[in-house]
Amino acid sequence: MAVSEVKTKKQTYLNYIDGKWVHSSTKKVDKSINPANKNEIVGYVQQSNEEDVNKAVEAAKKAQVNWRRLSSVKRGEYLYKAASELEKRMDEIAETMTREMGKTFPESKGEVQRGIAILRYYAGEGMRKIGDVIPSSDSEALMFTTRVPLGVVGVITPWNFPVAIPIWKIAPAIIYGNTVVFKPAQETAVTAAKIVECLDQAGLPAGVVNMVTGRGLVVGNAIAEHPDINAITFTGSNEVGKTIAQKAVARGAKYQLEMGGKNPVIVLDDADLDQAVEATVSGGLRSTGQKCTATSRVFVHSNVYDEFKEKLLSRVKQITIGNGLNNDTWMGPCASEKQLETVLYYIRKGIEEGATLLYGGNRLEDGEFKNGFYVQPTIFENVSPNMTIAREEIFGPVLALIKVDTLEEALNLANDTPFGLSASIFTKNIGNALSFINEIEAGLVRINEESAGVELQAPFGGMKQSSSHSREQGRAAIEFFTSIKTVLIKS
Numbered sequence: 001m002a003v004s005e006v007k008t009k010k011q012t013y014l015n016y017i018d019g020k021w022v023h024s025s026t027k028k029v030d031k032s033i034n035p036a037n038k039n040e041i042v043g044y045v046q047q048s049n050e051e052d053v054n055k056a057v058e059a060a061k062k063a064q065v066n067w068r069r070l071s072s073v074k075r076g077e078y079l080y081k082a083a084s085e086l087e088k089r090m091d092e093i094a095e096t097m098t099r100e101m102g103k104t105f106p107e108s109k110g111e112v113q114r115g116i117a118i119l120r121y122y123a124g125e126g127m128r129k130i131g132d133v134i135p136s137s138d139s140e141a142l143m144f145t146t147r148v149p150l151g152v153v154g155v156i157t158p159w160n161f162p163v164a165i166p167i168w169k170i171a172p173a174i175i176y177g178n179t180v181v182f183k184p185a186q187e188t189a190v191t192a193a194k195i196v197e198c199l200d201q202a203g204l205p206a207g208v209v210n211m212v213t214g215r216g217l218v219v220g221n222a223i224a225e226h227p228d229i230n231a232i233t234f235t236g237s238n239e240v241g242k243t244i245a246q247k248a249v250a251r252g253a254k255y256q257l258e259m260g261g262k263n264p265v266i267v268l269d270d271a272d273l274d275q276a277v278e279a280t281v282s283g284g285l286r287s288t289g290q291k292c293t294a295t296s297r298v299f300v301h302s303n304v305y306d307e308f309k310e311k312l313l314s315r316v317k318q319i320t321i322g323n324g325l326n327n328d329t330w331m332g333p334c335a336s337e338k339q340l341e342t343v344l345y346y347i348r349k350g351i352e353e354g355a356t357l358l359y360g361g362n363r364l365e366d367g368e369f370k371n372g373f374y375v376q377p378t379i380f381e382n383v384s385p386n387m388t389i390a391r392e393e394i395f396g397p398v399l400a401l402i403k404v405d406t407l408e409e410a411l412n413l414a415n416d417t418p419f420g421l422s423a424s425i426f427t428k429n430i431g432n433a434l435s436f437i438n439e440i441e442a443g444l445v446r447i448n449e450e451s452a453g454v455e456l457q458a459p460f461g462g463m464k465q466s467s468s469h470s471r472e473q474g475r476a477a478i479e480f481f482t483s484i485k486t487v488l489i490k491s
């Protein structure tokens, strides 16, 4: 909700433009609230407009030349310092993340640790090679490739990994010599401001990273359309991603999209069922199912279906739900009321379309849950491939069990989706594992491991409509954030 001229003891977080913390031109702020208790305000964040984006782009453009002329080794030193700043504030920032979007404190802390490791990884990247010598057909010539930054990069991020995703975009962008205009999800803009504080504390030159918070339709759109933003890296929904791609193409900007998933797990009859159950629960329900890599569809071989189902139900019944700051909470609330409504919509849809609700399905509203956006972990069976819950991304703690008789049937059904982000199989048979690796349409292929979880040094991204076919993280990031120059020198 927009609040004008708020007078409050809660901290108001500002935009960060040209090395300074500044109010937005609108003088309006949004409340960032705690999904575990909607009456708790975590902070106020700027509700910015196009004018603020213009100022940020101007600052980023001005900073770009000096930044790109600095050696990448020197640029890396700023990232090492930012990592140390983040490390000093690990608990505080993890707590803010839990308060702002609900994931449990240990998960938040793990994510901040991941952010620190990403910063250090890309700091080291400043010392790695950026080109190759290629033989020329002219024996008198030297031919090689080098890489140059793209210029100003727009970074647009979602709320579900409010530390890791911004850092895995901003760190490679700046190590390769780009400057950044960063627009975090408004739901987690306080956490984002704290990351930017760490970059500021690291002494990053003014204008290298700028942050403008606000609504997607206003600030995000202004970034997508700005003629001086040379590239946009976006993570979020398919709906928004596609509009950004169209706007980028229309003005010749480079773009990168990481979007949704409908991630399958296949459990064959030779699987270790305890391992498969644990991975399904962890991959599907941690972070309240709000990961693009979350398990959503579980294809179980008919020979072990009943046993798997019983084990799964008994494990899910042990899940403790509550405020993510409580030590004994395993699953926190949905990140927002909107997200809770989306999850409840899909649960209703599943029931209406004839799936069998095996467990959960309800909002929790009594006692400690009264003011939060809590939903039970939910399991459906008798889900047919054409049902909405088998086709659309839910982004909540909902699993659909589907019985199959063969690996081939499981693969056909698993691939029957527009998405292709992550996929797992549980089997002890190497032949089945190899068939899965070859046939599954997913960017992340996991054998006897949950569908969620990403290693920062490895390429990350999806096939089909889960991504724009590029990859983030690890060395793969260089492909998006730089342009290749092929140089030929002759005396």
Ligand SMILES: NC(=O)c1ccc[n+]([C@@H]2O[C@H](COP(=O)([O-])OP(=O)(O)OC[C@H]3O[C@@H](n4cnc5c(N)ncnc54)[C@H](O)[C@@H]3O)[C@@H](O)[C@H]2O)c1
Residues within 6 Å of the ligand: 156, 157, 158, 159, 160, 161, 183, 184, 185, 186, 214, 215, 216, 217, 219, 220, 221, 224, 235, 236, 237, 238, 240, 241, 243, 244, 258, 259, 260, 261, 291, 292, 393, 395, 421, 466
């Ligand atoms: N593949 C991945 O790596 C990955 C990771 C995390 C989340 N996601 C996806 O993100 C979605 C959930 O996140 P969300 O609800 O924040 O997504 P979203 O698309 O609503 O928002 C993402 C970002 O885009 C901004 N935005 C919204 N409308 C915009 C517009 N018209 N123009 C420009 N920017 C706009 C938002 O303010 C936010 O910063 C899910 O679909 C999930 O699968 C994907």
Ligand SMILES: O=CCCC(=O)C(=O)O
Residues within 6 Å of the ligand: 160, 161, 164, 290, 291, 292, 293, 451, 452, 453, 454
């Ligand atoms: O939500 C998308 C990112 C997924 C991720 O980082 C993970 O699965 O750990």
